[in-house]
Structures are given as structure tokens and as C-alpha cells.
Amino acid sequence: MRITSTIATLAAAKLVASQALNDSNPDDALWGATSPPYYPSPWVDETTEGWETAIRKAKEFVGQLTLLEKVNLTTGVGWEGGPCVGNVGAIPRLGFPALCLQDSPTGIRFTDYNSAFTSGGTSAASWDRKVWYDRGYGMGEETRDKGIDVLLAPVVGPLGRSPAGGRNWEGFSPDPYLSGVAVAESVKGVQDAGVIACTKHYILNEQEHFRQGPESRGFGFNITDSISSNVDDKTLHELYLWPFADAVRAGTGSIMCSYNQINNTYGCENSALLNGILKGELGFQGFVVSDWGAQHSGVFSAFAGLDMTMPGDTTFSSGYAFWGPNLTLAVTNSTIPEWRIDDMATRIMAAYYFVGREKNYVETNFNSWTTQTEGWENAIGNKNWGVVNKHVDVRREHAKQIRDAGARSTVLLKNNGVLPLTGKEKFTAVFGSDAGDSLYGPNGCSDRGCTNGTLAVGWGSGTSAFPYLISPLTAIANEVLSNGGIIQGITDDYAYSQIAALASQASHALVFVNSDSGEGYISFDGNIGDRNNLTVWHAGETLIQNVTAVNNNTIVVIHSVGPVELGAFVDNENVTAIVWAGLPGQESGNSLTDVLYGRVNPGGKLPFTIGKSREDYGTDLLYTPNNGEDAPQDNFNEGVFIDYRSFDKNGIEPVYEFGFGLSYTNFSYSNLKITKHPNVPAYAPNNATNAFAPSLNSTPVSTDLADYQFPDDIDRVPLFIYPYLNSTSANASYGDSQASEPYAAADTSSYIPEGSQDGTAQWKNRHPAGGAPGGNPRLYDVLFTVTATVTNTGGVVGDEVAQLYVALGGPDDPLYQLRGFDRLYDVQPGQSVTFGADLTRRDLSSWDTVKGDWVITDYEKKVFVGKSSRKLELEGALDL
Ligand code: NOJ
Secondary structure, three states: OOOOHHHHHHHHHHHHHHHHHOOOOOOOOOOOOOOOOOOOOOOOOOOOOOOHHHHHHHHHHHHOOOHHHHHHHHEEOOOOOOOOOEEEOOEHHHOEOOOEEEOOEOEOOOOOOOOOOOOHHHHHHHOOHHHHHHHHHHHHHHHHHOOOOEEOOOEOOOOOOOOOOOOHHHOOOOOHHHHHHHHHHHHHHHHHOOOEEEEEEEOOOOOOOOOOHHHHHHOOOOOOOOOEEEOOHHHHHHHHOHHHHHHHHOOOOEEEEOOOEEOOEEHHHOHHHHHHHHHHHOOOOOEEEEOOOOOOOOHHHHHHOOOEEOOOOOOOOOOOOOOOHHHHHHHHOOOOOHHHHHHHHHHHHHHHHHOOHHHOOOOOOOOOOOOOOEEEEEHHHOEEEEEOOOOOOOOOOHHHHHHHHHHHOOEEEEEOOOOOOOOOOOOEEEEOHHHOOOOOOOOOOHHHOOOOOOOOOOEOOOOOOOOOOOOHHHHHHHHHHHOOOOEEEEOOOOOHHHHHHHHHHOOEEEEEEEEOOEOOOOEEOOEEOOOOOOOOOOOHHHHHHHHHOOOOOEEEEEEEOOOOOOHHHHHOOOEEEEEEOOOOOOOHHHHHHHHHOOOOOOOOOOOOOEOOOHHHHOOOOOOOOOEOEOOOEEEOOOOOOOOHHHHHHHOOOOOEOOOOOEOOOOEEEEEEEEEEOOOOOOOOOOOOOOOOOOOOOOOOOOOOHHHHEOOOOOOOOOOOOOOOEOOOOHHHHHOOOOOOOOOOOOOHHHOOOOOOOOOOOOOOOOOOOOOOOOOOHHHHOEEEEEEEEEEEOOOOOEEEEEEEEEEOOOOOOOOOEEEEEEEEEEEOOOOEEEEEEEEEOHHHOEEEOOOOEEEOOOOOOEEEEEOEOOEOOEEEEOOO
């Protein structure tokens, strides 16, 4: 790409500034934080409401399995070992096919004839439960029809601690409440379609830099271990864990543990987070799967609560495995008790039955590693040639839904009356590479790892191939030409003289700018996943300047992964409108023209704050290792104060606040009513006890290694991970390069933590904040219902997203926290409708780090209703 040296220097300067802003240093209390041990790993609880049948069926199924078959369920066959990005072994004896796990949170990755959906972060701007559910259901249908069992979505980690985080757009919003509602609807949508949702990445996976040691070394950073996100318990519960609790409550069948460390223990072997919080406090009954390559130990990760390893090999296509044959060995020699592997397998099968997979089976009909019809079934070892892609068209009518979601998620930031356009404009000119088609086609760069042409998704595993991509220029041209008008476009951002000439002729100029980011294995234009800055790309500000210099009716459209710095153009009076269109997916241009030409009255609201500069956010990424060659330490010193909570606390004026968005009409708010619910049971810490680890009456585990050898008649796929042993000698077996890597250390205490093998006495009293999926059921009691009247005072029908915020009143509480919202559809001019939201106990509670439980503090509590986080028209006190 072209970039002027001044811009390059500017970008470098911004990078330096941001390094200074991430103030993690050895004097912080959080520096070198440690994660406490929590053992044993909680086993599934058949009495869990909603999960009873699924767990019972799972136990029956697992009860029939041999050890080798159980190992097969838990261990991936190796990178590129099967058709999907993740595959476990099959159980042919029972006719049980290998499970297929596939990305992504925007549609099916690595295939064709699929849809490319609106990104999570963009859909968040719809504030529309139906958009999230339908999006999840649509993706679920496509997943099911391609023969996939587990969709690796939705995302609520990253939450979006810092706006430059590369994968924020895969998730929803830095607000935990908004993300929580969005993830719950998404999980329900995906799973109602009959496939397992995998909510990821658990947890504090807030940046791409240093997420993995080897990847970072590839980019020239000399570090041995992944970054550690260091966080305190309050921040964990009130912010980052919040939406995961909602996902668990909604029934997510699986959770993916993340690459990063949390308080200096890896996410996939962090017993405090997996055993203690996820399976204990949140009562999660499904299975934990590792992110791809996020497993760092065998026995230790099994005890910490990992249930499935992906892609199964220690490093991609190495042929070595932490589990597979090593898990077989570890169970035969009683290092890992049988109940733990039974629990892993039961959790996997419980998720399977929970979503009704047995009724929805479709054979996998694509292969991730080739787009050709024929190819290797096992690309890992170039084995088994044949038809691998059936090119099944799974798109159904999803295009309509994607178009609609894109339009509903579009946020109108500025409008001096120029919008909506009529289509009868005299001379429309369109500018910017972001308006047009990519020179390489919509899928020209692997995993969308470049920014060329209009931006409709970020890059990385969170993408799917576009079946087509409607560019804004195409859609605007269709609009104008159907009205007999004139339209011309220039998509070279740097064609300065041509731009000036055309802009001066046009009655209406539409300028398109963008800003991209993605996953950390791809670096584009020096952005290693994360954005280096928040400015618009391709010298977008200059482009806007060049157009506005000669055209006083310039509409700016932004396609971006998150907030961008709007610079001087926001106040430029020749910029007559600004639209944030996010990452709309395949129908991009159509969604946009629906809004620009008034078929859809914009109702989207910002799911994040747009600040003047990155410094204003008060948080930033770590771009340089700060701990020598050891794990970089990323101290979440800001606590719960990210995004608008930080702006509010620090008294910083944003350009556009969280929750902001204009409409072609106006709404007024009146008549706040707060109704206290009578007779709500008091909060009671959970003190239920759990039964002993179940015995599934499976075939008794033989200790004779001869029983676990490779069968004679097997045609082995090179580098494929099997559960079998190569030798009757344990040492020789794990030393075989084809099968496994030594796991045994001389000192077993390093991988057999105290209490980890104890299946006879489950943790006696469960976590006080636990008791049901999502936490203590009393947290979800409704204490108040708040209503208000919303009136359309303008001249056209429109949607309004009414928002409810609470102030919990304590010195450590944010000034305002979102705790309710509703998108009120199609409010007619002059019509008044009632907005209503329930406030649960959880909504009004704070995490008490001493009690280790939620409490409602004595501070005065207030409630606010309005149209954004800073336009809070109505206010009332809560009588607790
Ligand atoms: C790594 C990514 O972090 C994760 O989101 C994805 O699902 C896996 N790779 C599989 O592609």
C-alpha cells in the first residue's frame, strides 16, 4: 500500500505515545500477580436445571466407551488432520462420527457457498435482541448444513478493554451488560439451530501482541511465554466475566480457553478460572476446549479443567501431543483418575445432547484445506485422496437478514439535514478506496488479511469467505441510476488532482474511509493484529480534506473495526453528515443505501465511545515486552473503568459518547416510573453440596499396555494424533516422535497438584455466588421494573434505543453503568410508547472481594433513562 512518509512518522509517534500510556510496571500491585490453585475439577451435575436429560444421556453414552474411545473424544487429531479446523477422533464401533469444530463468529470459515455475516461489534450497534438471535440462528443453520458440530463463536473475549485491540470487532462491546445480552441471544440462536456454540476466548484475551510466545518470536519479540493479563477479582467479576456468565446461563455448550495467561497462569491450565469460577461458581456443564495451541501441559491442564485439546498436536502438524497417547498412559497408570476423563467425555457429550446434535446430524461436506472438489481427506499427511468438497449452498435467505442487520447497526453520527438523500441528487460523486471493490476480489487475501477496497470484515480466523461483496459504490450507483441521475467515483485515495476536479463538480460528495485490524498471526501494513493507531487508513483524513476543500456537501462514511479518531473533519462545516457503518458483511452497500436513502431510518447507537484521541480512553495495549524475555505483564490497573466508565470518571468529553446515535426523527422521554417488586426472596449464599464423582460403569481400565497398542490393520495417517500407544513400554511409547512427547517430570507435584485426584469428596460447599448456570439464581431475581414514556416528536417513523443506567453510588463504582435497554421499533410520528426494563439483584450488586460474593451496598442507588450514556433525560432513586 502507499503511505506517505509524514503519515508513517506520525503513526510511529502515536505508537510511542501509546507505549507510554500502558503504564504496567514492576511497582504495580498487579505486577507478577499469581492465580491460586483450585482442585479438584468439578464434575458435571446431573441435577442442573435444563441439563438433566443431556447429562443423563451423556453418561449413558460415555458409560459404553473404552478408554481409547474416551481419549479420542477429548483429543484433536492434529492440525489439518481432518476436514475442519478442529476434529476429534471418531468412535466407529458405535457409529459415532468424528466431531467437527469450525470458525467463525461471522460465518463459516474456509469453505464456499456460505454467507458472510455482519460482525459482532457492528451488530452490537443495533442494540437489537432479534438481530443477535437471528444472526446466531442463521449462522447456526449454515454450520449445521455444512456438517459442523461446534461453531467457534460467539466472542466476548476480547471485551474491548482498549480500542486498538485487534479482535474487538469479533466481540460485541466494551460494555459487559450489552455484550452479555448480545452473547446470550447469539448462543440461543446458534444452539436452537442444533449446533454447539463455543463462547470464546476465556478470558482477558484483550490484545494480539504477545498472545503466544512462538508467534511473537516470529515477529521479532524475544519472549518465552504469553502475556499475562493481571486483574483483580472485582474487575474480573464486574467486567470481563460478566458476559461469560450470561453465555453460561444461556446454555453455551462449550467455552474456549484463551492463549494468554491470567495472573501468570495459562488460560487453559488455570484451575482458578476453569475449575473455580467457570465450572464452580458459574456452574458450567459443557466442555472447555483449548484455543488452537493454547494447551501447555498434559496432566496439569487435565486437572485444571480442560476437557478437549485443539487442534490436538503440541504445535501445528508436529505429530506430538500432550494428550492422545499420553492421556491414555496417564489414565492407565492412575495419574489421572478415571472420573476425570469420564467427566471430560461426559461434558462433551452433554453439550452434544443439550443442543440435539443427534437429531441434526449432517455429514461434513467440505474441507478447510482446499477449495477444489477433490483433495486429501487428511491434509496433514497427504492421505486419502477423493472428493472432499461438495460445495453445498447453505446460504438460504440469509442475505436479507444480513442486509437488514447491517442497516439496523448503522449509526448516524452527524446530520445537518442532508440525509436522507432522495436519489434525485443532481450529481453524486463517491470517493475513497473504501467505496469500491478490492483489486484482488473480496477474498483476495487469505483470511481477509489485507485492506483493499471496501472494508466489510476484519482479518483472521474470525472471518468467512464472501460469496460476494456489495460495495457502496455499486449500491449507490444502482440507486442513482434507477433515478436517472449522474454518478462518478474515484477509488484511488491518492489521485489528488482528479479528486479535486470531480469533488468541485458534484452536488453531493460521499467520502469513504476505513480502519482495519484482526488476529495476531497476520500483520498487515505493520499492524500485528492490533491497530497501531486509531486514525483512518489510506490517508483518509487527507482525502476528506481534499474533498471538503472544494465541496460543501460532503458525507463521510466510516467502515471500521471500532472507534476512530475523527480529527478535524468532525467539526468541518462542509462535512454535512457522518455515518459509522462498521463491518457490515456481504451486503455492505445495500445496508448502507437503505439508510442513506431513507428506506431505513437509522436507529443504531454506538456500542463504544468515540474519543478525541487514544490517550483519552485511559487504557492501552502493550506493544513492547516489559519483562525481559519472560511473560509480558499487562496490569489491568484501571479496574472496571474502561470506555465510557473511564471517560465519566476522568471527566473527559468524548466526541460521541457510548450509546449515541441520531435518527431522521426525534424522541422525547418522560414519565419515569420505578416499581419495586414485593416479596422477593432474600439473597442467600449458595451452600449446596455435590455428590461424589460418578462412576459410569465403563469397561474397567486395563493397566496392561498391550491393550492400547495400534491395531495391526490400521493404515496410519502420518502426523495424525491417535489414542494408541506404540510400545508396551511406557517410556518407549511416549518417546515415539509419531505419537507423543514425554510428559513425565521427575517431580510429580509440579503436575499433580494437591487435591486434584480427589474424586471421593467433591468440594463440599460450592461457591457462595454459584448454584446454577450463570451463578447464584437469586442474582437473577427481579427487584425493580423501570418504565418510561418515549415519544416520537419528529416527522417520520423510527426506532429508538432507550437506555437505562444505574449509579451504584460507591467510591469504586462507575458513575453510570448500563443495566437495561430496548430497541423500540417503528414508533410513528406523534406516537408514545412505553419503555420497560427489569433490574435484577445482579444489576444492582457489586463484587465484594472479602466475602467473595455479590452484595448490594448501602450507598444510595439511582437509575437514569435516556437516549445515550450522556443524554440521561430521566432520573430516579431506588428505594432498597
Ligand atoms: C485461534 C483463534 O484464536 C480462535 O479464535 C480460533 O477459533 C482458532 N484459532 C481456530 O481457528
